[in-house]
Amino acid sequence: MKDQIRWHRELLEKMFLEMPPVRPAILPVALKPLLNDLVGFRHFFRHSYEFSLDEAKTVRLAKRWKQGGRAVKGALERFCKRLATISAGH
Numbered sequence: 001m002k003d004q005i006r007w008h009r010e011l012l013e014k015m016f017l018e019m020p021p022v023r024p025a026i027l028p029v030a031l032k033p034l035l036n037d038l039v040g041f042r043h044f045f046r047h048s049y050e051f052s053l054d055e056a057k058t059v060r061l062a063k064r065w066k067q068g069g070r071a072v073k074g075a076l077e078r079f080c081k082r083l084a085t086i087s088a089g090h
Contacts (some may be wrong), residue, residue: 008039026079027072034068037061 012035015026025036064078 008042012036012039024079024082027075029076031064031068031072034064035072038065 016029016032018025037060041058
């Protein structure tokens with residue numbers, strides 16, 4: 001399991017990196033705290049069957065996602081458009 005959670009975190013970390021000339025950054029660094037918290041929640045939720053969720057903490061994270069989710073979607077859409085532009089130029 002540790003390798004799986006590490007893999008997800010490493011993948012997410014790579015999404016914030018600009019890698020010229022291969023690709024632009026996929027996500028802006030400003031989204032890192034939210035997405036790191038979501039990865040942590042996913043891991044906790046999937047692997048902690050004997051624990052109960054902290055309702056207030058879960059609600060705060062859901063509210064943050066409700067606000068930040070649009071920014072994540074927008075960043076992914078911009079990334080796809082940039083890739084399409086780059087590939088059209090070659």
